[in-house]
Amino acid sequence: MVCEAWKEKLDTYLDGELPEEEMRSLDAHVHSCASCSADTLARLQMKRSIQATGKRFAPSADFRRRMQQSMAPKPKLSFRLGWVLATAAVAILVAGALTTSYLGNRSGRDHVYSEIADLHVATLASSSPVDVISTDRHTVKPWFQGKIPFAFNLPELQNTEFTLLGGRMAYVNQTPGAQLIYDVRKHHISVFVFQERSLRTGLDENSLSPKKAPYNMETWSQGGLRYFVIGDASAADIDSLAKLFRAAAS
Amino acid sequence: MFSQGNKSSPHWFNLVRMLWASPQSDSFEELAMPLFDQLYNFAHWLTQNREEAEDLVQETYIKALKGFSSFQPGTNFRAWMYRILRNTFLTSRTGLRATSTVPLDTEADGPELAVEHDSPETILMRLTDSKALQSAIDGLPVHYREILLLCEVEEMSYQEIAESLSIPIGTVMSRLSRARKTLRDVLRLQFQKG
Numbered sequence: 187m188v189c190e191a192w193k194e195k196l197d198t199y200l201d202g203e204l205p206e207e208e209m210r211s212l213d214a215h216v217h218s219c220a221s222c223s224a225d226t227l228a229r230l231q232m233k234r235s236i237q238a239t240g241k242r243f244a245p246s247a248d249f250r251r252r253m254q255q256s257m258a259p260k261p262k263l264s265f266r267l268g269w270v271l272a273t274a275a276v277a278i279l280v281a282g283a284l285t286t287s288y289l290g291n292r293s294g295r296d297h298v299y300s301e302i303a304d305l306h307v308a309t310l311a312s313s314s315p316v317d318v319i320s321t322d323r324h325t326v327k328p329w330f331q332g333k334i335p336f337a338f339n340l341p342e343l344q345n346t347e348f349t350l351l352g353g354r355m356a357y358v359n360q361t362p363g364a365q366l367i368y369d370v371r372k373h374h375i376s377v378f379v380f381q382e383r384s385l386r387t388g389l390d391e392n393s394l395s396p397k398k399a400p401y402n403m404e405t406w407s408q409g410g411l412r413y414f415v416i417g418d419a420s421a422a423d424i425d426s427l428a429k430l431f432r433a434a435a436s
Numbered sequence: 437m438f439s440q441g442n443k444s445s446p447h448w449f450n451l452v453r454m455l456w457a458s459p460q461s462d463s464f465e466e467l468a469m470p471l472f473d474q475l476y477n478f479a480h481w482l483t484q485n486r487e488e489a490e491d492l493v494q495e496t497y498i499k500a501l502k503g504f505s506s507f508q509p510g511t512n513f514r515a516w517m518y519r520i521l522r523n524t525f526l527t528s529r530t531g532l533r534a535t536s537t538v539p540l541d542t543e544a545d546g547p548e549l550a551v552e553h554d555s556p557e558t559i560l561m562r563l564t565d566s567k568a569l570q571s572a573i574d575g576l577p578v579h580y581r582e583i584l585l586l587c588e589v590e591e592m593s594y595q596e597i598a599e600s601l602s603i604p605i606g607t608v609m610s611r612l613s614r615a616r617k618t619l620r621d622v623l624r625l626q627f628q629k630g
Contacts, residue, residue, distance in 0.1 A: 197616060198609065201587065203594050232620075233588055239566040239573065240589030243480035244473060249490050253472065253497070257465055409470045436473035 192222055196229055244433060298385065301358050302414045303401055306376040309354065309367065316352030316367055326353045326366065334362050338379050338411060341430035347371060348427055359385060368417075368427060375417030375427055382412045404428045408435045464504050467513050468497060474590060475521055481585055482525050482534075484574060492528070496521040515592075515599035522582065522601065534578040572622040580615035587612055 192215055198204050199212045216222050245253075309315045318329040323340035331337075333355060343350060349369045356365035356378055363380035402424045403416040413435075415428045475496065480489035500507075500520050507516055525531040573581060586592045586600060594608045601608070 197613065201594070201612075203609075232616075235566060235569055236573070236584060236588040236619075237591075239569045240481070240585050241477060242570065243477045243486075243489070245476040245490070245493070246486070249476075249493075250472070253494070257469070407469070408473065432473065436477065 189219060189222055193225055196226055200229055200233060302378060302416055305356055306416045309376060310374055317354040319352040321350050323350055329353060330364050334364055336381055336411060339434040341434035370419050370423050373417055373419035375415060375419050377431060378414040380412050382407050382410050385412055408432060464501055468500060471514060471517055475517060478585060479521060481581060483530055488530060492525055495524050512596060512599055515596050518600035519602060568626050572619055575622060576618060580618055583611050584615045
């Protein structure tokens with residue numbers, strides 16, 4: 187087959203959509219033909235550029251919050267005038283049940299918040315705060331392979347004030363997860379990543395830390411994973427790092 | 437622009453809440469919320485406007501939740517959501533305006549030619565930022581823009597793109613090829629203009 191015929195298939199080849207036999211043949215050809223090899227490289231560069239440019243728009247925090255609020259489950263209650271007394275009794279029971287449920291959820295949330303805060307403090311106090319020491323996300327990310335039952339993306343930190351110090355394993359509710367430690371103007375920030383389903387805490391999509399908490403914290407769920415960003419840095423820094431993670435995960 | 441969306445009115449907000457009380461809502465949320473960021477990104481590329489993108493995403497979620505009982509478990513939920521979003525966009529005023537000038541797909545396209553010596557890809561490699569590419573993608577007809585984004589950004593298979601756009605796989609391949617060629621031509625022109 188002449189090169190022009192191969193070149194027609196290059197994009198489909200790079201999309202991984204050619205039949206297996208053709209993939210193998212074209213693969214062999216690309217490795218032996220300088221012209222097709224250069225063309226493949228150029229098209230691959232184009233694909234990557236479109237991919238990077240295409241991930242351009244992120245929903246605003248306000249819009250995200252509105253959507254999340256709109257999706258919060260609301261129990262339906264119905265009333266009938268002739269049943270005032272019975273309804274009142276039921277209402278008391280319902281109120282009691284709801285309060286118990288709310289307190290239960292809040293207790294679950296607070297439990298996770300304090301566990302996360304404890305993990306962060308324990309890390310800073312440790313003589314070996316990180317298990318993998320590196321400022322290179324391409325070193326830190328692969329280190330977690332085989333240690334945790336999920337994969338996640340680390341953000342690019344170029345042109346930001348954040349520095350990656352390293353990572354370590356973390357456990358909440360007997361569930362393994364990843365802890366990344368970052369530095370920003372001498373403040374340390376921990377980012378925890380766990381599988382959402384394993385936490386089962388009833389956390390809001392975008393919960394913030396309790397008002398009296400000593401640390402700023404931001405948490406959200408994305409792609410089935412629950413992220414926590416916590417530290418004594420300013421709320422703005424916590425938010426900036428959280429945004430970088432959101433963008434990297436989308 | 438989109439019928440339900442209005443920041444000043446809580447209409448859509450209440451509607452979603454009402455729908456959310458259904459027993460299916462838990463599984464819908466589990467499936468749909470992880471797609472929120474990428475659906476928003478796609479909506480913004482289509483509408484090219486933040487408020488319209490928000491309205492489009494809101495309306496998509498409302499429609500998807502209403503029709504969730506018709507979704508067949510085991511089939512591709514992501515493609516289903518994108519199909520709803522895209523159909524909602526195409527029937528909106530912005531969508532109708534955007535598609536009114538798009539040429540229909542033809543089968544008479546010649547073969548894809550080799551990349552020329554001073555190709556946009558090599559131009560791209562020399563660019564220090566992606567502004568030229570952003571503007572070139574923005575300027576593409578909506579049918580080309582959407583298929584490029586689904587393929588390159590969402591990394592959908594041809595089958596998934598076919599389901600999202602409700603078109604045959606053969607059309608996915610030919611349209612994608614034309615979209616890429618048009619983008620290269622636009623970039624080449626931009627570079628020549630300097």
